[in-house]
Amino acid sequence: MTTTEKVSKFATPNFGVRDLVLVSGKGCKVYSEDGKEYLDFGAGIAVNCLGHANPRWVKAVAKQAELLSHCCNLYLTKPNAELCEKLVERIGNGKVYVCNSGTEANETLLKVARLYGISVAGKEGKKFKVITAIDGFHGRTLGCVAATAQYKIQKGFAPLLEGFEYATFNDIKSFEKVMSDDVAAVIVEPVQGESGVTPANVKFLKALKSLCKKHKALLFFDEVQCGFGRCGAFLASQKLGVKPDGVSMAKGLGGGFPIGAVWLAKPYGDLLTAGTHGTTFGGNPLACAASLATLEELEKKNLCENAEKMGKRLAEGLEKIAKKYPKIVKLTRGLGLMRAVLFNEPFVNGDVCKKLRDNGLLLIPAGSNALRFLPPLNIKTSDVDKALKIFDKTLGEL
Numbered sequence: 001m002t003t004t005e006k007v008s009k010f011a012t013p014n015f016g017v018r019d020l021v022l023v024s025g026k027g028c029k030v031y032s033e034d035g036k037e038y039l040d041f042g043a044g045i046a047v048n049c050l051g052h053a054n055p056r057w058v059k060a061v062a063k064q065a066e067l068l069s070h071c072c073n074l075y076l077t078k079p080n081a082e083l084c085e086k087l088v089e090r091i092g093n094g095k096v097y098v099c100n101s102g103t104e105a106n107e108t109l110l111k112v113a114r115l116y117g118i119s120v121a122g123k124e125g126k127k128f129k130v131i132t133a134i135d136g137f138h139g140r141t142l143g144c145v146a147a148t149a150q151y152k153i154q155k156g157f158a159p160l161l162e163g164f165e166y167a168t169f170n171d172i173k174s175f176e177k178v179m180s181d182d183v184a185a186v187i188v189e190p191v192q193g194e195s196g197v198t199p200a201n202v203k204f205l206k207a208l209k210s211l212c213k214k215h216k217a218l219l220f221f222d223e224v225q226c227g228f229g230r231c232g233a234f235l236a237s238q239k240l241g242v243k244p245d246g247v248s249m250a251k252g253l254g255g256g257f258p259i260g261a262v263w264l265a266k267p268y269g270d271l272l273t274a275g276t277h278g279t280t281f282g283g284n285p286l287a288c289a290a291s292l293a294t295l296e297e298l299e300k301k302n303l304c305e306n307a308e309k310m311g312k313r314l315a316e317g318l319e320k321i322a323k324k325y326p327k328i329v330k331l332t333r334g335l336g337l338m339r340a341v342l343f344n345e346p347f348v349n350g351d352v353c354k355k356l357r358d359n360g361l362l363l364i365p366a367g368s369n370a371l372r373f374l375p376p377l378n379i380k381t382s383d384v385d386k387a388l389k390i391f392d393k394t395l396g397e398l
């Protein structure tokens, strides 16, 4: 049986039909079973921020695997302690909880919101609501499905967790309408990823912050996709200049190793008192060593600056292509190295994606008929230009 046949026979079909079998990667390139080379501008959905098989990352993971890969949270490890310290240094005074994925990080924020509500209202069930943005994405666990205001994600999973209110992204009036003293937290992505790369505008975020303050609600940012240098600063919200009370991270955080984390501003981290929350795998030394190596590379190679610089080049190139094919391209948008091209009908993102793949470029579809460009943060000028060339050529063939 081929890999494709095995997957269709033995793996659950939730990821849809897939047929490209990848076997290895180096830098921004990946290689398939049949020996074809692809320029990887999806980076595993913004995960492989150092590209593939980065030497520092590989060495750190191999070294830690030989020493101690897991011991559970009954014991301490140096990589875990150092990662928490590093994240506090990069984000601000506060505390860090380490878990395994983006959805777990957001579940943590949801639980912190409940505990915070009790701390303000004095009892359970009084201040527990959470407001999220329509077309946001927060993950696939049931709590995060309730937080994700998209019908296609929620369909089939009723009854949903109660206590959520939804408002229109970038529209403060819409948030004002559902805000009340019963609200414990607001969670938004500073750049909505899955729905098609929509950056929040600064005025909106600032107004949201004061609205939260007025009602004693916490402002949480889901930076699972837009964080970790992707938008030209360590956090997208740092770039936009708005400080949250808590942040969830994952994707790029491990440079390809599964890990998630939550940073909570002082004093909210202390709401997670002993016994309130936990994880078996979360924060194990192997995952933390991978993340520390990723952070070190990010710092040593100035990858936030590179994301800003290369993002600008990519944006300018895509703008030019958009002007050249106005019938195909509706618009381009994004921040740093998180960018999208939206297509006009009858062009369909999935079909364009397939054609680009045939021409050697991997991109990631997103809602609103978009394709996402999320290359590694250490991408070079020549590879940005190469991707633009393939994109231009492919649109010319449509």
Ligand SMILES: *Cc1c(COP(=O)(O)O)cnc(C)c1O
Pocket (backbone or CB within 6 Å): 100, 101, 102, 103, 104, 106, 137, 138, 139, 140, 189, 193, 194, 222, 223, 224, 225, 226, 250, 251
């Ligand atoms: C990917 C993503 C998640 C979910 O992360 P998983 O690791 O897939 O659970 C949550 N929020 C945002 C913004 C994401 O992009």
